[in-house]
Amino acid sequence: MKKLYQQLGALCLTSAALFSVNANASGVSTYSVTITNATHGQVMTPALVIAHDSDFSLFSVGAAASAELAALAEDGNTQPLSDALAANPMVYAQAQGGLLLPGQSTTVMIQARKRDQISLAGMLASTNDAFYSVHNVSPKDRMMMRHALTYDAGSEANSESCAHIPGPPCGNPHMRNTDGAEGFVSIHAGIHNQGMEGYLDAASHDWRGPVAIVKIMKMD
Numbered sequence: 010m011k012k013l014y015q016q017l018g019a020l021c022l023t024s025a026a027l028f029s030v031n032a033n034a035s036g037v038s039t040y041s042v043t044i045t046n047a048t049h050g051q052v053m054t055p056a057l058v059i060a061h062d063s064d065f066s067l068f069s070v071g072a073a074a075s076a077e078l079a080a081l082a083e084d085g086n087t088q089p090l091s092d093a094l095a096a097n098p099m100v101y102a103q104a105q106g107g108l109l110l111p112g113q114s115t116t117v118m119i120q121a122r123k124r125d126q127i128s129l130a131g132m133l134a135s136t137n138d139a140f141y142s143v144h145n146v147s148p149k150d151r152m153m154m155r156h157a158l159t160y161d162a163g164s165e166a167n168s169e170s171c172a173h174i175p176g177p178p179c180g181n182p183h184m185r186n187t188d189g190a191e192g193f194v195s196i197h198a199g200i201h202n203q204g205m206e207g208y209l210d211a212a213s214h215d216w217r218g219p220v221a222i223v224k225i226m227k228m229d
Contacts, residue, residue: 036123040148043116043224044129044157046109050213051220052176053109053141054085056131057094060121065099067128067144068194074162078130082140082162084175084182085132101125109221118228121148127225129157134176135214137186138165139197143223152226156219161198163191169202169209179209 040060046053059067068074074082077090087105094100101122106115109131121127128144141157161167166189171179173186200215202208 037120038123039118039120039228040127041116041118041224041226041228042104042106042127042129043114043226044106044109044131045114045222045224046111046220047222048111048133048216048220050111050135051216052111052134053221054081054132054134055087055108055115056106056129056141057081057087057090058104058106058117058119058127058129059094059100060102060119060125060127061097062099062101063124063126063145063147065097065126067130067142068160070160070194070196072193074164074194078140079138079162079164081130082132082138082160083165083185085134087131090130106131129223132176133159133216133220135174135179135209136176136197136200137167137169137173138162138190141220146225148225148227150227152224155223155225157221157223159197159199159216159220161191161195163193163195166190167198169200171207171209174209 042058077093080086080089102120104117104119106117127146130140130142133139139159141159143155143157166186173184175182200209200211204210
């Protein structure tokens with residue numbers, strides 16, 4: 010167990026909550042965003058949660074992922090994306106949750122303006138470049154539930170080799186293999202290896218359907 014947490018600690022710069030707002034404005038509400046890991050064998054790195062204009066999107070399926078999103082998807086590193094979002098006038102606020110083992114939940118508080126949308130993204134740690142996300146959610150009701158799907162950033166080949174996997178049982182962050190990378194964001198196809206030594210095992214790390222439950226609740 011100690012070794013597991015040492016591996017997890019290397020995945021991200023920080024798992025402490027952060028909160029920032031680009032500007033003050035009237036008509037601002039506070040929302041709690043609770044993320045629950047619904048997988049049986051994937052560790053989820055801290056998600057970056059943002060409130061933003063409806064004209065903004067973290068990514069588009071079929072288009073190339075930004076370099077900042079790729080850093081999150083490959084190593085759970087939220088800092089480049091956080092820095093880019095902080096400089097984007099369409100992004101009003103951001104917050105960061107905690108590391109999630111299977112079955113665990115984390116809650117962050119974030120402020121949003123009346124017409125803002127809420128999005129989030131974090132890494133499935135035992136993959137090459139898979140990230141979970143709900144995006145462009147308009148919080149019209151006091152409480153909303155969404156299922157987070159898993160996306161392939163397309164920035165790294167899905168080798169499933171421990172040589173390129175940051176999360177347990179591998180522990181090799183910042184190791185990339187781009188030969189054969191798709192080059193665009195798509196729905197992730199999961200883990201397929203059947204126990205070959207030195208590779209991820211589908212029996213332990215594969216998933217089916219949504220990987221996280223997200224509850225968004227208006228607090229005021």
